[in-house]
Amino acid sequence: MGILMKCIYCLEDKRSNLFTRDHVLPESFGSFEKNFTLINTVCGVCNEFFGKGIETYLARDTFEGGTLRYETNVKNLSEFKSMGKKGQLKIKILKGKYKGAYVYTNDSNKDGGVLITPCPQIGFLKSCGDYEYYLLDKIPHKHNLNQSEYNLKDIRSIKVLACDPDDAKKILNEKGFVIENFRDIEIPNDFNDKFLCEVERDVDDTVFRAIAKIGFNYLAYWEGTDFVIQSSFDPIRKYIRCGKKPDIPLRGMQKGPFFSDEKYSSKKRLGHIIAINWESNERSLVARISLFNFMTYIIRLAKDDYGKYKHIKRGHFFNVKGRNILEMGLG
Ligand SMILES: [Zn+2]
Structure with missing residues (x-):
């Protein structure tokens, strides 16, 4: 009462x-x-x-909660739990060449700022010109991509970020994308922390x-x-x-x-x-x-x-x- x-x-x-x-x-x-x-x-x-x-x-599922809590001994490492597949990624790039790509943050000792690191992912070119990115464990089967929304026949229609090209090729083949060689796939190497200012609000x-x-x-x-x-x-x-x-x-x-x-x-x-x-x-x-x-x-x-x-x-x-x-x- x-x-x-x-x-x-x-x-x-x-x-x-x-x-x-x-x-x-x-x-x-x-x-x-x-x-x-x-x-x-x-x-x-x-x-x-x-x-x-x-x-x-x-x-x-945040850098503060997932990493710093353990580094600072607020929690013991044995208690570490990840949200796993249910976990939500914190940051997506908002604009520019890698718009839509997933990143996570790292603490930088250099200047106290925040560095970002790309997650392993594959992007598919959409008809509008943007890429839709999927994490490696979430790559859809080709049949499940709405073909009218994507531009998959185009060269460079698939973009692989932060993962081994052979792994990406294997996954893509499993999902029905016929990848003979990597000429048609873009694997950029200029992906780094210069995107900082674009991601901070997301x-x-x-x-x-x-x-x-x-x-x-x-x-x-x-x-x-x-x-x-x-x-x-x-x-x-x-x-x-x-x-x-x-x-x-x-x-x-x-x-x-x-x-x-x-x-x-x-x-x-x-x-x-x-x-x-x-x-x-x-x-x-x-x-x-x-x-x-x-x-x-x-x-x-x-x-x-x-x-x-x-x-x-x-x-x-x-x-x-x-x-x-x-x-x-x-x-
Ligand atoms: Zn209440």
């Missing part, structure tokens, strides 16, 4: 016994002394929905929703349920809970760590950062979130409602080594 409370995600009124504790930052990213925990704020249904969905992707929505939830949880932790159930937060709420695309752009990304003086890996503070600030130039309430201080995600929580949240300016550093949480000064 218990009294009626409102869940900040589904906005339903439910008895307090139907609510479960929710960590502001998912426990998979470390346990911390006096950790920020939401009580009677998120209902059990929403909590389970997030835990089985977007938060699993964040923990297993991190998968699922991951962004999980990141946005961390920011929204943080806001709820400090400002309380009554504050975050206001309608100004409905777009971000629906994006997190249902994946509904908002009318205003809600997300962005900044290469490199949170602090601009920490471009070099050796200087990076090891931990997670959550900060919320009102940005008058954007007229928005903005959360900046960095997991392992690797890359900074920018989430717009609400827009054009200055009066309601001008007082908000807050940030915390989740210190992975010391397992404590430190308040940050935001200038």
Whole structure:
């Protein structure tokens, strides 16, 4: 039983016994002394929905979750789980010669930036002139490609990226593409990190929703349920809970760590950062979130409602080594 409370995600009124504790930052990213925990704020249904969905992707299928969690000993390697075939790739190139190709990111020690590496994949030329890329384990049979949409008779109609030509040929033959020799196949060797600026905004929505939830949880932790159930937060709420695309752009990304003086890996503070600030130039309430201080995600929580949240300016550093949480000064 218990009294009626409102869940900040589904906005339903439910008895307090139907609510479960929710960590502001998912426990998979470390346990911390006096950790920020939401009580009677998120209902059990929403909590389970997030835990089985977007938060699993964040923990297993991002560079921060899939690699850095293990490198930094937040998790033991024996616990490593990959999303495998269900895993979603984070990044697709948006324009240029390799538009549509799949890449994943690498941390670069050189300048603190992010390098990208192509995934092994094969692209098929479409009638519109673009290529449609498929990962090696997802190559469709020739019969399943809608022939009217593709231009497969054309020379260079198949593009092989980042895989052994013989492997590609074997797979293509198995899928009904008759490949006698590789004259007709393009195997570029100029595929490198110069595509950086074109890919940075295309991190998968699922991951962004999980990141946005961390920011929204943080806001709820400090400002309380009554504050975050206001309608100004409905777009971000629906994006997190249902994946509904908002009318205003809600997300962005900044290469490199949170602090601009920490471009070099050796200087990076090891931990997670959550900060919320009102940005008058954007007229928005903005959360900046960095997991392992690797890359900074920018989430717009609400827009054009200055009066309601001008007082908000807050940030915390989740210190992975010391397992404590430190308040940050935001200038
Ligand atoms: Zn709920």
